[in-house]
Amino acid sequence: MKRVDNFNPGPAALPLPVLERIQAELPNYKDTGMSVMELSHRSPEYEAIHQDAEDRLRRLLGVPANYRVLFLQGGASLQFAMLPMNFLTRDERAHYVLTGSWSEKAADEARRYGEVSVDDWAKAEGYRDIPETIDFGGEDGLRYVHITSNNTIYGTQWRTLPKLSVPLVADMSSDILSRPIDVADFAMIYAGAQKNIGPSGVTVVVIREDFLASANADVPTMLSYGTHVKASSLYNTPPTFAVYVMACVLEWLEENGGVAGAEARNREKADLLYGVIDKYPDLYLGHAYKRARSDMNVTFRLRDDSVTKAFLQEAAGREFVGVKGYRTVGGVRVSLYNAVPVEAAHRFAEFMEDFARRNG
CATH class of the missing domain: 3.40.640.10 (Type I PLP-dependent aspartate aminotransferase-like (Major domain))
Structure with missing residues (x-):
């Protein structure tokens, strides 16, 4: 399946x-x-x-x-x-x-x-x-x-x-x-x-x-x-x-641990993605200030529109679904709600790392 x-x-x-x-x-x-x-x-x-x-x-x-x-x-x-x-x-x-x-x-x-x-x-x-x-x-x-x-x-x-x-x-x-x-x-x-x-x-x-x-x-x-x-x-x-x-x-x-368990998993997922954004600040431009970052929706752009487009195309090719930013904002949005597995966030963070090494 x-x-x-x-x-x-x-x-x-x-x-x-x-x-x-x-x-x-x-x-x-x-x-x-x-x-x-x-x-x-x-x-x-x-x-x-x-x-x-x-x-x-x-x-x-x-x-x-x-x-x-x-x-x-x-x-x-x-x-x-x-x-x-x-x-x-x-x-x-x-x-x-x-x-x-x-x-x-x-x-x-x-x-x-x-x-x-x-x-x-x-x-x-x-x-x-x-x-x-x-x-x-x-x-x-x-x-x-x-x-x-x-x-x-x-x-x-x-x-x-x-x-x-x-x-x-x-x-x-x-x-x-x-x-x-x-x-x-x-x-x-x-x-x-x-x-x-x-x-x-x-x-x-x-x-x-x-x-x-x-x-x-x-x-x-x-x-x-x-x-x-x-x-x-x-x-x-x-x-x-x-x-x-x-x-x-x-x-x-x-x-699965109730709300406390969900919070721990959600923080782990968000930290994986924000960690890559902070590691490559010249490539990944986070929208939210650090003190206001959401654990549910990670939003960012890349350094220019052509690189953002390439990123989204590669993400689709790797079967990451739903990561295009909202139509009025653009960029990338990765939603990490309760049912998104930690393993999925790991895979996306690894993709971000790989893309950065090739395009940073």
Whole structure:
């Protein structure tokens, strides 16, 4: 069976043991005579899958009892709008820290519903850095502060997540469960699953009960967090197969050292690539400043466009998939999410070394 080194930024690599398990269970899940894709979302078999996914996520994240966990649809992009619809009015303000394209999109959606202030310090730097502190301009009329914990396009990451006196909301789509965090520091966390914890189609929301209690009442039914909390994410048909795959991934993660194990592997993978970038600074030009480097997305250019093109062509020839930089940035981006094996990072680092010796 052919398998390539998959560095796609999302949808991203899934663990091979999980894929093999899904393959085995696909036509007949636990002797039901049906595939998971055929199960009713009201059936006891699916409800058990759903509960298992929530229980495992709670354990891995360390979710306190006063938080609710939701499995929704629409990706993080829907959360960009759903969040302010529920928690912002024309007389209130939300503060957005801009650290990349996705935080810009989130702020743009919030402007439809209320006042938005922004910290665009990182934008002025070309999104190469992360601010050390957040100045949200006082608490008067402030409903929440929003950050994006990891920035896939630019390869930057909050190495130390902020602690604030006001509700803090984080889009963790690209680094959830890649390292330990303190959920209690956040009023809400949301994340599309398709990078680190599952396939596309399911979005995780973790929300504190007192923050939820302050939500706006005049929100369309399907876009109200309260609707989904009351129905335990089963108000309408959920993305049942995606939740099942996510549950399998979470089980795999628990069996392989949990979040601490993932963090160690992710740091090892990132250090391999950054080590080559730092060894050949005249050839590999890293985008992110060292203090803001992401363990999830390693971004760099080569010394000129023709060399970058040659590098990408050779990478494709060696069956490294998904390493071309985002269309608005260019260069190279290597995504090292939880399911990317350490061995794949070793192979890519060896390729970088070989290319440098021949082109340095």
